[in-house]
Amino acid sequence: MVDSRLPRFSQAMQAIVLAVAFLVDARFVVPALALVLGASVLGGPRFNLWAYLYRALPIPAGEPEPAAPPRFAQMIGTVFLVLGTIGLYLFETETTMWWVLGWGPALAVAALSAIAAITSFCLGCEIYLLLHRTRQT
Numbered sequence: 001m002v003d004s005r006l007p008r009f010s011q012a013m014q015a016i017v018l019a020v021a022f023l024v025d026a027r028f029v030v031p032a033l034a035l036v037l038g039a040s041v042l043g044g045p046r047f048n049l050w051a052y053l054y055r056a057l058p059i060p061a062g063e064p065e066p067a068a069p070p071r072f073a074q075m076i077g078t079v080f081l082v083l084g085t086i087g088l089y090l091f092e093t094e095t096t097m098w099w100v101l102g103w104g105p106a107l108a109v110a111a112l113s114a115i116a117a118i119t120s121f122c123l124g125c126e127i128y129l130l131l132h133r134t135r136q137t
Contacts, residue, residue, distance in 0.1 A: 002045055005056075005062035007070040010040075010050035012117035014077070018110035027088045030106045034081035041075045068132075075123025078115070080105040088100060107132075 014033060021029035040048040044067065087101030116122040 001064040002067040002070065003062045004065040005059060006045070006048075006051055007052045007065075007073075007122065008117050008120060009054045009059070010070075010074075011113040011122070013050050013053070015110045015114035015117060018106055022107060022110070027102075028104075029083055031085040033109075034078055034085055037074045037078040037081060041071055041078055042103055044071070061099065069125035069128040070122065072128035073117070073122050074110050075118075076124045076127070080109045084109075 001095060014037075017033060021027070036049045036067040039052075045051045084102055084104070084106035087098060087105065088103065091102060112123050116125075
Protein backbone atom coordinates (compact mmCIF):
# COMPACT_ATOMS: atom_id res chain seq x y z
CA MET A 1 0.00 0.00 0.00
CA VAL A 2 1.10 3.53 -0.74
CA ASP A 3 -0.24 6.99 0.10
CA SER A 4 -2.59 7.89 -2.79
CA ARG A 5 -1.04 11.34 -3.12
CA LEU A 6 2.54 10.09 -3.50
CA PRO A 7 2.18 8.83 -7.11
CA ARG A 8 0.54 12.14 -8.17
CA PHE A 9 3.32 14.11 -6.47
CA SER A 10 5.99 11.95 -8.13
CA GLN A 11 4.33 12.31 -11.51
CA ALA A 12 4.11 16.09 -11.15
CA MET A 13 7.79 16.31 -10.23
CA GLN A 14 8.80 14.08 -13.17
CA ALA A 15 6.74 16.16 -15.60
CA ILE A 16 8.20 19.44 -14.36
CA VAL A 17 11.81 18.21 -14.28
CA LEU A 18 11.59 16.63 -17.75
CA ALA A 19 9.92 19.70 -19.27
CA VAL A 20 12.58 22.01 -17.84
CA ALA A 21 15.33 19.62 -18.98
CA PHE A 22 13.91 19.70 -22.50
CA LEU A 23 13.66 23.49 -22.54
CA VAL A 24 17.26 23.98 -21.43
CA ASP A 25 18.60 20.90 -23.27
CA ALA A 26 19.82 19.21 -20.08
CA ARG A 27 20.06 15.71 -21.52
CA PHE A 28 21.75 14.33 -18.41
CA VAL A 29 18.41 14.64 -16.59
CA VAL A 30 16.84 11.84 -18.68
CA PRO A 31 19.20 9.06 -17.48
CA ALA A 32 19.13 10.54 -13.96
CA LEU A 33 15.33 10.24 -13.86
CA ALA A 34 15.57 6.75 -15.35
CA LEU A 35 17.72 5.83 -12.34
CA VAL A 36 15.28 7.47 -9.92
CA LEU A 37 12.32 5.61 -11.42
CA GLY A 38 14.26 2.36 -11.71
CA ALA A 39 15.22 2.52 -8.03
CA SER A 40 11.55 3.08 -7.16
CA VAL A 41 10.51 0.08 -9.23
CA LEU A 42 13.14 -2.23 -7.77
CA GLY A 43 13.14 -1.01 -4.17
CA GLY A 44 9.69 0.43 -3.65
CA PRO A 45 8.92 3.64 -1.74
CA ARG A 46 11.98 3.38 0.50
CA PHE A 47 14.19 3.88 -2.60
CA ASN A 48 11.97 6.56 -4.14
CA LEU A 49 13.66 9.97 -4.14
CA TRP A 50 10.31 11.71 -4.65
CA ALA A 51 8.85 9.87 -1.64
CA TYR A 52 11.51 11.39 0.62
CA LEU A 53 10.75 14.86 -0.71
CA TYR A 54 6.99 14.22 -0.39
CA ARG A 55 7.33 13.18 3.26
CA ALA A 56 9.50 16.22 4.03
CA LEU A 57 6.84 18.64 2.77
CA PRO A 58 3.72 19.58 4.77
CA ILE A 59 1.33 17.65 2.51
CA PRO A 60 -1.59 15.94 4.27
CA ALA A 61 -1.59 12.16 3.88
CA GLY A 62 -3.95 10.63 1.37
CA GLU A 63 -5.83 7.35 1.48
CA PRO A 64 -3.84 4.12 1.13
CA GLU A 65 -3.97 2.54 -2.33
CA PRO A 66 -2.33 -0.55 -3.84
CA ALA A 67 1.27 0.07 -4.84
CA ALA A 68 1.34 -2.35 -7.79
CA PRO A 69 -0.38 -0.16 -10.45
CA PRO A 70 1.84 2.93 -9.91
CA ARG A 71 4.90 0.68 -9.69
CA PHE A 72 4.01 -0.86 -13.06
CA ALA A 73 3.60 2.65 -14.51
CA GLN A 74 7.03 3.56 -13.12
CA MET A 75 8.47 0.49 -14.83
CA ILE A 76 7.04 1.62 -18.17
CA GLY A 77 8.38 5.13 -17.54
CA THR A 78 11.81 3.70 -16.76
CA VAL A 79 11.86 1.77 -20.03
CA PHE A 80 10.88 4.88 -21.99
CA LEU A 81 13.51 7.00 -20.24
CA VAL A 82 16.18 4.37 -20.93
CA LEU A 83 15.16 4.38 -24.60
CA GLY A 84 15.28 8.18 -24.58
CA THR A 85 18.73 8.12 -22.99
CA ILE A 86 20.00 5.78 -25.70
CA GLY A 87 18.53 8.01 -28.41
CA LEU A 88 19.93 11.21 -26.89
CA TYR A 89 23.46 9.85 -26.61
CA LEU A 90 23.58 7.51 -29.62
CA PHE A 91 22.40 9.85 -32.38
CA GLU A 92 23.95 13.07 -33.55
CA THR A 93 22.48 16.15 -31.87
CA GLU A 94 19.63 17.96 -33.63
CA THR A 95 18.94 15.16 -36.12
CA THR A 96 15.51 13.66 -36.67
CA MET A 97 16.51 10.42 -34.94
CA TRP A 98 17.83 12.39 -31.95
CA TRP A 99 14.53 14.24 -31.60
CA VAL A 100 12.26 11.24 -32.21
CA LEU A 101 14.16 8.49 -30.39
CA GLY A 102 15.84 10.72 -27.82
CA TRP A 103 13.51 13.42 -26.62
CA GLY A 104 10.39 11.65 -27.94
CA PRO A 105 10.21 8.93 -25.26
CA ALA A 106 11.26 11.37 -22.53
CA LEU A 107 8.57 13.86 -23.52
CA ALA A 108 6.00 11.04 -23.67
CA VAL A 109 6.85 10.27 -20.04
CA ALA A 110 6.59 13.98 -19.21
CA ALA A 111 3.21 14.32 -20.92
CA LEU A 112 1.72 11.18 -19.37
CA SER A 113 3.11 12.14 -15.96
CA ALA A 114 1.55 15.59 -16.25
CA ILE A 115 -1.81 14.11 -17.25
CA ALA A 116 -1.68 11.69 -14.33
CA ALA A 117 -0.70 14.41 -11.86
CA ILE A 118 -3.43 16.78 -13.02
CA THR A 119 -6.31 14.39 -13.69
CA SER A 120 -5.38 11.28 -11.64
CA PHE A 121 -5.65 9.26 -14.87
CA CYS A 122 -2.56 7.07 -14.96
CA LEU A 123 -2.25 5.22 -18.27
CA GLY A 124 0.36 2.80 -16.92
CA CYS A 125 -1.87 2.04 -13.93
CA GLU A 126 -4.83 1.39 -16.22
CA ILE A 127 -2.73 -0.94 -18.37
CA TYR A 128 -1.71 -2.82 -15.21
CA LEU A 129 -5.35 -3.17 -14.10
CA LEU A 130 -6.40 -4.34 -17.57
CA LEU A 131 -3.63 -6.95 -17.67
CA HIS A 132 -4.48 -8.05 -14.13
CA ARG A 133 -8.17 -8.51 -15.02
CA THR A 134 -7.26 -10.35 -18.23
CA ARG A 135 -5.07 -12.81 -16.33
CA GLN A 136 -7.85 -13.54 -13.84
CA THR A 137 -10.30 -14.68 -16.52
